[in-house]
């Protein structure tokens with residue numbers, strides 16, 4: 430979405446959204462003589478920084494050039510998860526027969542209604558990020574583009590704000606990959622996808638990362654003919670390969686046509702739509718689609734910020750920060766997608782908390798100390814936290830790995846959701862949890878328990894000792910602890926037990 434072009438205002442829900450996150454009649458305040466903190470960017474990172482700092486009594490200015498709430502509220506987590514929920518409803522109705530429920534006739538998807546629901550829910554959530562709420566919290570909210578004019582000054586809407594510290598929280602946007610012909614064809618990104626009102630009959634999705642997989646599955650469930658093109662030889666390249674394999678099979682079951690290991694992708698405009706030429710699995714594919722979604726990579730919003738003037742170093746990956754999230758200008762910090770490889774809302778949130786402590790109170794909190802889980806919200810969900818075996822190997826860390834199949838968890842069987850596993854990696858010979866992957870219907874909710882254990886230093890053996898209600902899918906995590914505990918029953922201990930029990934029978 431172009432900063433100058435807010436989401437289409439034709440819709441009543443979007444008008445409500447805008448009234449909250451980009452009010453047309455907003456008058457910027459008269460700047461204070463000096464701010465403790467000037468925050469540029471009003472996405473999750475900027476909002477959390479501004480609210481937290483103001484709550485502690487700091488004089489704070491928040492600058493947003495487009496929509497408060499940033500990607501997450503407007504064109505990211507919120508709209509995508511609303512759509513995924515609707516797609517899951519379609520899938521559930523289609524398989525109702527598995528549960529002995531007969532649903533008569535063909536399942537019809539009213540795509541316009543799906544998108545209307547999404548816009549309504551997004552608008553309903555938006556007061557939390559609104560300009561009015563932040564003003565009530567004591568934050569001076571400025572609508573406009575923020576730009577450094579010196580090492581301790583920022584300009585917005587012709588006014589100059591002086592600061593003790595500033596925070597760059599300008600996030601990232603969809604990157605345009607170097608695909609021959611891309612510049613000649615119309616295409617969607619996350620910035621425009623959620624404005625669709627008609628279901629594309631044929632949709633090609635380029636990129637099989639989290640966004641590509643989530644949207645490919647959802648649109649296939651709605652009834653689009655979906656082609657998912659990826660070049661790395663498998664979906665979700667960062668994830669455990671067994672997890673990715675299960676998702677790949679699920680996508681295919683949902684009707685997604687996977688063009689894996691795609692090479693020599695070329696695009697061209699035709700009267701019927703966008704033509705894709707690609708080599709995949711030794712075959713040439715030539716297809717035409719009505720819509721193309723590009724979901725590969727993110728580019729940091731570093732332009733027009735006056736970073737050189739402020740003495741803030743940046744590169745292709747965004748603003749350069751040290752482990753305390755300080756930039757090369759000691760007065761200026763950064764947090765969120767603009768400086769982090771962990772491009773998640775919850776990561777932006779927790780980085781913002783670090784920045785508040787380090788900027789306002791000379792803290793030494795470190796981003797590297799954060800335990801950051803993440804989840805891809807497909808069916809099944811794929812959630813991960815901590816180290817993967819290949820990363821551990823690269824770092825010279827030996828692991829023991831315990832895997833509990835969901836197929837042996839009663840609740841998962843009863844729910845008809847028995848595909849997947851809980852896999853937990855511990856430091857070899859100990860129960861110290863170093864990483865985990867969960868594939869399950871509610872993996873995103875389940876990974877929180879492992880994340881808590883890692884953060885609090887709770888070992889896998891202790892998880893086995895925590896009673897989980899029966900029957901729940903989270904029991905799979907406790908059972909993984911049981912698997913670990915069984916390894917403590919060494920042949921020597923077994924012999925001792927046998928002797929003790931035999932002595933009792935004497």
Ligand SMILES: Cc1cc2nc3c(=O)[nH]c(=O)nc-3n(C[C@H](O)[C@H](O)[C@H](O)COP(=O)(O)OP(=O)(O)OC[C@H]3O[C@@H](n4cnc5c(N)ncnc54)[C@H](O)[C@@H]3O)c2cc1C
Pocket residue numbers: 469470471472473474475492493494495496497498499500501502504505506507509510573574575576598599600601619640730733734764765766767771772773774775776777806
């Ligand atoms: C389709 C999609 C789905 C996603 N789903 C999830 C999910 O399920 N879970 C999850 O954790 N994460 C998800 N994410 C990622 C998540 O949205 C981001 O990690 C999060 O929004 C980052 O927050 P941020 O504040 O760093 O940046 P942003 O949200 O990008 O906010 C940056 C803000 O800065 C503003 N800005 C930029 N330059 C200037 C300037 N010069 N002056 C003033 N303002 C400026 C921008 O307009 C923007 O509002 C998803 C992302 C996408 C695209």
